[in-house]
Amino acid sequence: MKKAWFLNFSLLILHIFTSSNALDVTQFGAVGDGVTDDSQAFLKAWEAVCSGTRDGQLVVPAGMTFLLQPLKFQGSCKSAPIFVQILGNLVASSKGNWKGDKDQWILFADIEGLVVEGDGEINGQGSSWWEHKGSRPTALKFKSCNNLRLSGLTHVDSPMAHIHINDCNYVTISSLRINAPESSPNTDGIDVGGSSNVVIQDCLIATGMKTQFLTTFGDSCVTNPH
Numbered sequence: 195m196k197k198a199w200f201l202n203f204s205l206l207i208l209h210i211f212t213s214s215n216a217l218d219v220t221q222f223g224a225v226g227d228g229v230t231d232d233s234q235a236f237l238k239a240w241e242a243v244c245s246g247t248r249d250g251q252l253v254v255p256a257g258m259t260f261l262l263q264p265l266k267f268q269g270s271c272k273s274a275p276i277f278v279q280i281l282g283n284l285v286a287s288s289k290g291n292w293k294g295d296k297d298q299w300i301l302f303a304d305i306e307g308l309v310v311e312g313d314g315e316i317n318g319q320g321s322s323w324w325e326h327k328g329s330r331p332t333a334l335k336f337k338s339c340n341n342l343r344l345s346g347l348t349h350v351d352s353p354m355a356h357i358h359i360n361d362c363n364y365v366t367i368s369s370l371r372i373n374a375p376e377s378s379p380n381t382d383g384i385d386v387g388g389s390s391n392v393v394i395q396d397c398l399i400a401t402g403m404k405t406q407f408l409t410t411f412g413d414s415c416v417t418n419p420h
Contacts, residue, residue: 216251226258233263246272256281264294266301275307280314289322298335307341315348323353330354345369355382365392378402
């Protein structure tokens with residue numbers, strides 16, 4: 195049952211995002227000028243979507259850059275699946291302006307049937323962290339998100355690992371581009387821990403020294419990089 199439902203995600207995406215029913219983060223006050231802190235607007239938008247507004251559809255619009263402090267998008271949600279389409283750019287605060295959790299920048303937790311896709315960019319602003327000797331945040335983390343789909347995005351310059359999948363089951367990751375300079379330390383592409391039925395395919399990953407395309411810890415994982 196879970197597998198069949200998960201495989202139908204791709205069919206649902208085309209229909210849902212051609213409709214005008216999705217919520218836009220700018221409706222909640224996000225400015226998207228790359229300077230204004232849009233964190234609270236994103237949290238308000240998430241609260242609305244997770245509560246069941248507009249059938250669980252959220253859009254980050256193209257042509258805009260959203261500056262964000264560390265954020266936690268918490269489930270469980272009344273809507274399932276939840277669709278987040280990122281068409282614009284997300285940019286982290288630099289180390290000197292960082293506020294809050296240093297374990298990760300963006301966290302999705304306890305969400306059933308989450309789809310995050312689009313052709314936008316997630317920029318971790320890692321250069322301000324790479325000389326730091328202490329803790330550095332992972333850019334994007336998914337924790338306890340079953341039936342997860344992640345596709346299409348460009349991930350650049352994470353302070354530490356770019357993507358961390360933790361305690362998630364039935365995951366498909368595809369068509370990502372993950373880049374960081376060769377000199378960037380420990381900027382792993384995708385770390386997977388405590389998860390099962392994870393498929394990673396058609397991803398282009400070029401990150402820094404002492405890093406790995408994929409790190410797994412006791413997981414069921416199939417990869418098909420091209």
